[in-house]
Amino acid sequence: MSRTGKDHKQLDGFQRMLLLLVICMVMLLGYIIWSTPGNKPVLTDAVAQMQEQSGVESPVTAVLLNFRGYDTLLEVMVLLLAVIGTWSLTEAFFPEQVSEISPVQMGVVRLLAPVMCLVAAYLVWQGSHLAGGAFQGGAIFGAAGVLMLVTELPGLRTIPVPPLRLGLVLGPLLFTGIALFCLFITGDLLGYPEGAGGWLILLIETGCAVSIGLTLASLFAGGRPDNEFQGKNSPVSRTVSGDRS
Amino acid sequence: MSYFIFTIFDIVLVLSMVWIAWHLLGTEDIFKAVVLFISFGLLMALAWVRMRAPDVALAEAALGAGLTGPLFLSALRRMNRTRKGERRLDSDETR
Numbered sequence: 001m002s003r004t005g006k007d008h009k010q011l012d013g014f015q016r017m018l019l020l021l022v023i024c025m026v027m028l029l030g031y032i033i034w035s036t037p038g039n040k041p042v043l044t045d046a047v048a049q050m051q052e053q054s055g056v057e058s059p060v061t062a063v064l065l066n067f068r069g070y071d072t073l074l075e076v077m078v079l080l081l082a083v084i085g086t087w088s089l090t091e092a093f094f095p096e097q098v099s100e101i102s103p104v105q106m107g108v109v110r111l112l113a114p115v116m117c118l119v120a121a122y123l124v125w126q127g128s129h130l131a132g133g134a135f136q137g138g139a140i141f142g143a144a145g146v147l148m149l150v151t152e153l154p155g156l157r158t159i160p161v162p163p164l165r166l167g168l169v170l171g172p173l174l175f176t177g178i179a180l181f182c183l184f185i186t187g188d189l190l191g192y193p194e195g196a197g198g199w200l201i202l203l204i205e206t207g208c209a210v211s212i213g214l215t216l217a218s219l220f221a222g223g224r225p226d227n228e229f230q231g232k233n234s235p236v237s238r239t240v241s242g243d244r245s
Numbered sequence: 246m247s248y249f250i251f252t253i254f255d256i257v258l259v260l261s262m263v264w265i266a267w268h269l270l271g272t273e274d275i276f277k278a279v280v281l282f283i284s285f286g287l288l289m290a291l292a293w294v295r296m297r298a299p300d301v302a303l304a305e306a307a308l309g310a311g312l313t314g315p316l317f318l319s320a321l322r323r324m325n326r327t328r329k330g331e332r333r334l335d336s337d338e339t340r
Contacts (some may be wrong), residue, residue, distance in 0.1 A: 060300045093323070123303070131299035139307030146315050216312050222319060 055197025057129035064133065065201045069190040073179060076172050076208055079215045083168055087224035094157050094226070101151055109151050116144035124209045128198065134171070134205040138212025145217025161225050164214065171211030175204050255295055262288050279317045286310030 054062035127133030286309035293302035
């Protein structure tokens with residue numbers, strides 16, 4: 001509290017201007033929120049009318065992957081770009097000295113990781129008619145990867161890189177491929193052919209979920225896999241004490 | 246639009262979210278800020294559920310709380326390792 005008091009005294013002109021701007025922003029936002037007609041569905045009706053054609057029952061999935069599929073395509077690309085950026089910066093850190101994983105932790109991972117993968121697959125499947133979808137499923141899948149990374153399973157270090165890369169680009173490639181396919185078939189980018197929308201969306205979602213999961217886990221690992229260098233003589237100094245976990 | 250009907254739960258939820266956000270921004274300890282951020286994400290997921298947006302709630306719980314938090318923690322660990330050397334790293338990990 002005393003610190004805030006001190007800061008308050010030191011408020012210079014620039015900060016005062018910022019404060020004024022923030023207050024204006026809050027007031028503007030408040031005005032917008034209060035003046036928005038709450039109970040008037042604008043796009044809900046339009047979506048509900050077109051729901052039949054989209055091939056899925058969930059309106060959210062219909063918007064995300066059919067009506068506004070282009071946005072989702074770009075989002076998936078952004079995630080891929082994030083991984084490319086991280087991989088080009090540094091390589092993943094694994095402690096040199098592999099410590100013994102405690103049995104309790106190992107048991108938790110053994111129990112949770114498969115269940116998480118199952119839940120992820122279920123969420124992707126559920127996305128066609130209820131809440132769920134590629135991003136949610138992919139996030140759970142990625143969390144399973146994070147769990148294994150935190151446990152520092154020794155197998156993760158020697159994970160083969162080509163399948164990992166393939167998994168990372170699977171979603172974007174599938175999405176782009178289907179988009180181009182639709183361009184040739186129907187003349188519209190991502191304009192799914194009549195009746196094929198349902199399973200095309202499911203195919204895209206499955207691929208994207210895999211890619212998103214791997215993306216998030218790779219981001220957590222924080223760099224490219226280093227077994228291209230056989231895990232030896234890496235420039236990063238690895239002198240972490242062995243008593244982790 | 247029933248989310249304008251504030252129940253007691255909503256009021257408590259909103260108040261605690263504001264309180265957590267305030268402390269999150271005000272704290273000097275980055276580790277504490279990360280932990281507060283994770284709890285904020287969980288409460289935010291609850292808020293999305295209250296606003297009848299289960300899709301967003303799922304994504305928020307999984308991404309906001311489940312993945313961004315650990316991502317921040319690992320970034321914090323890396324930051325400490327490069328900035329202060331290994332001694333600081335050890336003290337952080339035992340914390």
